Amino acid sequence: MKLLHIDSSILGSDSISRQLSQAVVEQWINAYPNVEVIYRDLNEQPPRHLSAEILQAGILQPSQLNSLQRKEAALSKQFIEEFLSANVLVLGAPMYNFSIPSQLKAWVDRVLVRGLTFKYTEQGPVGLAGNKSVIIASSRGNIYAESSANYTQDHQETYLKTILNFVGITDITVIRAEGLNINSAVREQALLSAQFHINQLTKNAA
Numbered sequence: 001m002k003l004l005h006i007d008s009s010i011l012g013s014d015s016i017s018r019q020l021s022q023a024v025v026e027q028w029i030n031a032y033p034n035v036e037v038i039y040r041d042l043n044e045q046p047p048r049h050l051s052a053e054i055l056q057a058g059i060l061q062p063s064q065l066n067s068l069q070r071k072e073a074a075l076s077k078q079f080i081e082e083f084l085s086a087n088v089l090v091l092g093a094p095m096y097n098f099s100i101p102s103q104l105k106a107w108v109d110r111v112l113v114r115g116l117t118f119k120y121t122e123q124g125p126v127g128l129a130g131n132k133s134v135i136i137a138s139s140r141g142n143i144y145a146e147s148s149a150n151y152t153q154d155h156q157e158t159y160l161k162t163i164l165n166f167v168g169i170t171d172i173t174v175i176r177a178e179g180l181n182i183n184s185a186v187r188e189q190a191l192l193s194a195q196f197h198i199n200q201l202t203k204n205a206a
């Protein structure tokens, strides 16, 4: 079993999404000791934003590539291989300005590639990366849960679900700590609730 662990918070050791994603991975390793973990820190090593030059690297012949395109094509290939080969993806994804960190968006732009992770057909788009489970470790300062008045402002979890569904992934679990910046009582309760749900994740492990 392969587990791809991705973090995207800019807040280093103060990050809550990193704390949650790490706890998820530890839970997984305890339940499945043979799991192979691949780790990507998109803040430590941020992918370049997608550009026309990088996009063209995916369609030109290797001999036509300049040195930047060669380097970036190799990175895109590695991201896609890691993503496609993972059985489990653990995604540390905080809410920044109602959406995801731009570092994570830069990764998404490398991984959603027509012909590799999805295709268009006359019957509509078809995802090519379906057979995996995804656990999103979501952190946010305010409250945007489905039942809250702010729900329509959530372009973080809803966006991630949209792109994951688009590539064929339907097995998505969100571990959420929200209301973190409201006050210490709400924050403490949010962290306890997230940890409770992490503990439930592998309860059916053989």
Ligand SMILES: Cc1cc2nc3c(=O)[nH]c(=O)nc-3n(C[C@H](O)[C@H](O)[C@H](O)COP(=O)(O)O)c2cc1C
Pocket: 009, 010, 011, 014, 015, 016, 017, 018, 094, 095, 096, 097, 098, 099, 139, 140, 141, 142, 143, 180, 181
């Ligand atoms: C740049 C930035 C933008 C943020 N934007 C929002 C926001 O739009 N809505 C919100 O509820 N919280 C927002 N927050 C608060 C974070 O979601 C919250 O601090 C969360 O714990 C961040 O996750 P992290 O600790 O893993 O980085 C923002 C924080 C930062 C640093």
